[in-house]
Amino acid sequence: DSGVTQTPKHLITATGQRVTLRCSPRSGDLSVYWYQQSLDQGLQFLIQYYNGEERAKGNILERFSAQQFPDLHSELNLSSLELGDSALYFCASKRDRAGYGYTFGSGTRLTVV
Amino acid sequence: AQKITQTQPGMFVQEKEAVTLDCTYDTSDQSYGLFWYKQPSSGEMIFLIYQGSYDEQNATEGRYSLNFQKARKSANLVISASQLGDSAMYFCAMREGQRDSNYQLIWGAGTKLIIKP
Numbered sequence A: 001d002s003g004v005t006q007t008p009k010h011l012i013t014a015t016g017q018r019v020t021l022r023c024s025p026r027s028g029d030l031s032v033y034w035y036q037q038s039l040d041q042g043l044q045f046l047i048q049y050y051n052g053e054e055r056a057k058g059n060i061l062e063r064f065s066a067q068q069f070p071d072l073h074s075e076l077n078l079s080s081l082e083l084g085d086s087a088l089y090f091c092a093s094k095r096d097r098a099g100y101g102y103t104f105g106s107g108t109r110l111t112v113v
Numbered sequence B: 001a002q003k004i005t006q007t008q009p010g011m012f013v014q015e016k017e018a019v020t021l022d023c024t025y026d027t028s029d030q031s032y033g034l035f036w037y038k039q040p041s042s043g044e045m046i047f048l049i050y051q052g053s054y055d056e057q058n059a060t061e062g063r064y065s066l067n068f069q070k071a072r073k074s075a076n077l078v079i080s081a082s083q084l085g086d087s088a089m090y091f092c093a094m095r096e097g098q099r100d101s102n103y104q105l106i107w108g109a110g111t112k113l114i115i116k117p
Helices: none
Strands: A005-007 A010-013 A019-024 A031-038 A042-050 A053-057 A064-068 A074-078 A087-094 A108-112 B003-005 B010-014 B019-021 B024-026 B032-039 B046-052 B064-069 B074-079 B088-096 B111-116
Touching: A005 A087, A010 A019, A019 A087, A019 A108, A031 A074, A042 A064, A042 A074, A053 A064, A074 A087, B003 B088, B010 B019, B019 B111, B024 B074, B032 B064, B032 B074, B046 B064, B046 B074, B074 B088
Parallel strands: A010 A108, B010 B111
Antiparallel strands: A005 A019, A019 A074, A031 A042, A031 A087, A042 A053, A064 A074, A087 A108, B003 B024, B019 B074, B032 B046, B032 B088, B064 B074, B088 B111
């Protein structure tokens, strides 16, 4: 157990639907990052939150949004889903020290049918 | 733009042999960090090793070491005495900048390592 909890582990939904992915960071970690891993585009950074505030945006579609709550858990909302959104979505958290790598959750595997 | 290149899509290695996974990077920053992650077939992403650009010695973590050649912009992962459990995808990643709370990782395409018994 890495200490980063992602739910659900698997999600199958239809095109056009909306889903919410949840992430609880490791205790003491203030930063939460969302990454998407797909077969055609590899690993891509989506968005970062630090202590409740959005800090950086990557290749995140306008149909996607995220937030980090006061208890530091984060949610990634994906709407108007398309087949191409099928991917493994990772949440990672990090402590504020350069020498430590991200700690990843086990991911949510989203399948859009 | 920053970039990570892993030129080996796949590798087969005999059990107990050492293996080197290649990673080259491109950045104009003086301060950056390089990471290696392992992704088994189960999907989770496991942190292996980190090398900072100002670190004078190559990083080591157990059977993992990072062969950091700054002038050549390479950060190869060396796994000594490979084991069957080392079979997985391996990703090289880079972060730029010093502000720990405000950066993200740039990833290579990965190398699929298969250890043969």
